[in-house]
Amino acid sequence: MFDKKKMEEIKQGRERWEQTTLPNWLKQSKERKDAFHNHSGMTINRVYTPEDIENLDYMLEIGFPGEYPFLRGVHATMYRGRLWTMRQFSGFGTAKQTNQRFKYLLKEGESGLSTAFDYPTIMGYDSDHPMALGEVGVCGVAIASLRDMETLFDGIPLDKVTTSMTINGPASTLLAMYIAVGDKQGVPRTQLGGTTQNDNLKEFFAQKLCIFPPKPSVKLTTDIIEYCARHLPKWNPVSISGYHIREAGATALQELAFTLYDGIAYVESTLQRGLKVDDFAHRLSFFFASHNDFFEEIAKFRAARRLWARIMKERFHAKNPRSMWMRMHIQTSGCTLTAQQPLNNIIRTTIQALAAVLGGAQSLHTNSYDEALCLPSEEAVRVALRTQQIIAHESGVAHTIDPLGGSYYMEALTNEMEEKAMDYINRIDDMGGAIVAIEKGFFQREIADSAYKYQREVDEKKRIIVGVNDYAIEEPECPIELLRVDPQVEKEQVAGLQKLKRERDNRKVKETLDKLHYSAEKDENLMPTIIEAVKAYATLGEITDVLRKVYGEYKELIVI
Amino acid sequence: MPMEKKIRVLIAKPGLDSHDRGAKVVARALRDAGMEVIYTGLRQTPEQIAETALQEDVDVVGLSILSGAHKTLFPKIMTLLKKKGLEDVMVFAGGIIPEEDVPELKRIGIKEIFGPGTPTERIVQYVLSNISERS
Numbered sequence: 001m002f003d004k005k006k007m008e009e010i011k012q013g014r015e016r017w018e019q020t021t022l023p024n025w026l027k028q029s030k031e032r033k034d035a036f037h038n039h040s041g042m043t044i045n046r047v048y049t050p051e052d053i054e055n056l057d058y059m060l061e062i063g064f065p066g067e068y069p070f071l072r073g074v075h076a077t078m079y080r081g082r083l084w085t086m087r088q089f090s091g092f093g094t095a096k097q098t099n100q101r102f103k104y105l106l107k108e109g110e111s112g113l114s115t116a117f118d119y120p121t122i123m124g125y126d127s128d129h130p131m132a133l134g135e136v137g138v139c140g141v142a143i144a145s146l147r148d149m150e151t152l153f154d155g156i157p158l159d160k161v162t163t164s165m166t167i168n169g170p171a172s173t174l175l176a177m178y179i180a181v182g183d184k185q186g187v188p189r190t191q192l193g194g195t196t197q198n199d200n201l202k203e204f205f206a207q208k209l210c211i212f213p214p215k216p217s218v219k220l221t222t223d224i225i226e227y228c229a230r231h232l233p234k235w236n237p238v239s240i241s242g243y244h245i246r247e248a249g250a251t252a253l254q255e256l257a258f259t260l261y262d263g264i265a266y267v268e269s270t271l272q273r274g275l276k277v278d279d280f281a282h283r284l285s286f287f288f289a290s291h292n293d294f295f296e297e298i299a300k301f302r303a304a305r306r307l308w309a310r311i312m313k314e315r316f317h318a319k320n321p322r323s324m325w326m327r328m329h330i331q332t333s334g335c336t337l338t339a340q341q342p343l344n345n346i347i348r349t350t351i352q353a354l355a356a357v358l359g360g361a362q363s364l365h366t367n368s369y370d371e372a373l374c375l376p377s378e379e380a381v382r383v384a385l386r387t388q389q390i391i392a393h394e395s396g397v398a399h400t401i402d403p404l405g406g407s408y409y410m411e412a413l414t415n416e417m418e419e420k421a422m423d424y425i426n427r428i429d430d431m432g433g434a435i436v437a438i439e440k441g442f443f444q445r446e447i448a449d450s451a452y453k454y455q456r457e458v459d460e461k462k463r464i465i466v467g468v469n470d471y472a473i474e475e476p477e478c479p480i481e482l483l484r485v486d487p488q489v490e491k492e493q494v495a496g497l498q499k500l501k502r503e504r505d506n507r508k509v510k511e512t513l514d515k516l517h518y519s520a521e522k523d524e525n526l527m528p529t530i531i532e533a534v535k536a537y538a539t540l541g542e543i544t545d546v547l548r549k550v551y552g553e554y555k556e557l558i559v560i
Numbered sequence: 561m562p563m564e565k566k567i568r569v570l571i572a573k574p575g576l577d578s579h580d581r582g583a584k585v586v587a588r589a590l591r592d593a594g595m596e597v598i599y600t601g602l603r604q605t606p607e608q609i610a611e612t613a614l615q616e617d618v619d620v621v622g623l624s625i626l627s628g629a630h631k632t633l634f635p636k637i638m639t640l641l642k643k644k645g646l647e648d649v650m651v652f653a654g655g656i657i658p659e660e661d662v663p664e665l666k667r668i669g670i671k672e673i674f675g676p677g678t679p680t681e682r683i684v685q686y687v688l689s690n691i692s693e694r695s
Contacts (some may be wrong), residue, residue: 109645133632208578
């Protein structure tokens with residue numbers, strides 16, 4: 001990237017500096033550590049110079065925003081045109097309570113909804129299932145039937161908001177319910193905008209909320225991708241998720257590599273349906289974590305964009321530039337939050353959110369400072385949203401695109417991230433792909449090892465966590481007010497569900513469920529039959545049970 | 561000299577939540593400290609946990625939960641352990657458990673609750689110093 005003569009001068013300058021200025025300083029005071037590393041274990045140099053990016057070809061490897069390889073951003077104007085979507089994940093208690101929280105967030109200036117479901121919903125159990133005991137509405141909203149979904153979006157016109165749903169195993173059923181609510185509101189399906197997480201692969205080694213074995217799980221994911229490509233043009237059918245991989249203990253590098261590999265697997269499974277890559281790839285979206293190491297995170301986001309563009313172009317021969325876009329949702333890292341001195345979490349979240357913005361996120365969720373203790377209170381949620389608004393409107397970082405582009409350090413780190421991620425991708429290819437890697441426990445072991453190593457570093461104080469293993473103070477018991485879900489929620493929810501089961505047309509329900517069973521055995525795309533079933537008010541548990549019968553249930557491969 | 565018998569620990573995940581990072585890290589730390597560790601895997605019912613504790617003849621049960629269902633599930637587990645004659649088994653717990661729930665959980669027999677940020681070494685030491693030598 002630099003003139004040969006100038007490079008020679010820089011090299012000589014560096015050598016002179018290393019022999020004169022530097023040793024004098026080192027003599028006076030040693031550096032804090034023998035070597036500095038980021039979370040991914042990469043060695044960080046003392047200083048970066050043009051020498052570190054000497055071979056970088058600006059036009060081929062950096063380029064311009066909105067153009068291949070999209071390193072600097074997928075849009076040509078980025079935040080100068082439109083700010084990122086501020087999307088706060090929320091949901092607890094009954095559909096009615098979450099509906100109120102949604103309306104509150106919209107009123108406070110949030111631009112998109114994001115739904116957290118409770119564990120029974122996530123696992124495809126109705127609220128009255130024995131496994132649901134004590135869990136109904138606790139970690140998210142309980143949705144057992146279309147009736148709950150109607151309440152959840154009551155008074156919220158689905159053509160005016162976009163909705164993200166964090167749901168995987170039963171994603172088809174929840175999307176079917178959303179479509180049914182849209183139909184009732186008179187919103188054309190072509191106008192429905194939002195995202196289903198629907199990334200079942202990462203469930204097996206990261207989030208671990210798996211219902212079915214890997215193969216049928218990928219089939220269900222692919223059903224939604226195919227159905228949306230044909231009928232829901234504004235819907236992001238899958239949010240290929242690194243977030244959970246990271247939270248489970250992976251490094252930034254592992255998060256990057258494993259997430260992109262899952263993306264490759266979904267492209268392959270969808271191509272097998274006879275769709276062309278440019279028919280659906282532009283709707284694949286991604287979801288990453290933003291952890292504490294500021295520059296490492298930004299490099300990860302940038303590398304992810306360039307690597308995905310290259311994979312789409314070179315591996316899958318996409319022609320439409322949009323198929324090469326990696327659009328990303330980012331959430332600040334929940335596992336970095338501490339229960340000790342919880343207000344410090346606001347600062348952590350701010351740094352992580354800033355990395356997400358400098359990394360070019362399309363949407364962002366900022367965590368609330370009290371989340372290591374409980375569900376976030378309204379005040380904590382407001383502070384989290386305000387953090388994004390302050391970055392957007394006060395800090396000035398959104399004035400220009402990819403402000404760290406061209407930094408010797410940032411570009412060198414981005415290159416290293418991409419190269420090492422590609423090494424992992426090649427390894428997984430050699431292993432035989434994502435499902436084989438899951439069955440062998442490869443991802444699971446890689447992540448468990450990194451998680452343990454991280455904890456050892458914290459325990460041995462090689463890694464300082466402020467307020468936890470250093471700078472700790474005596475704290476008053478429970479310094480903040482905790483939000484609790486009333487156990488009454490479970491009773492109400494169960495009563496409502498049982499009432500529904502009495503009142504609906506049970507003959508119709510049975511008919512649609514039988515049809516679904518048949519459809520699943522014939523290996524058809526299940527979306528149309530699931531939409532019929534939810535419209536007959538078949539419950540989530542009933543629909544999932546039909547699929548459990550056909551596909552069987554996943555038995556966890558235990559890797560410590 | 562008689563062979564010292566290893567402390568046997570069951571690390572169990574009741575409830576539907578899938579946050580197993582902590583449980584696995586604790587399992588490994590106890591194993592590295594020389595204990596026999598059995599990990600149940602996710603989403604175990606109270607009945608399954610008590611049955612595994614019995615079958616595996618453990619000295620210690622560590623319960624990890626982050627879903628908020630501890631107030632419903634822990635009492636059930638404690639009752640079932642007693643029913644199976646395992647009242648001598650030491651039970652500790654970890655996860656997202658609000659401070660104000662701790663007294664009630666201790667009252668039903670859970671010896672200690674380790675919240676977020678606990679060094680694994682403290683859990684290892686706690687187990688070592690609260691288990692009397694097995695004969």
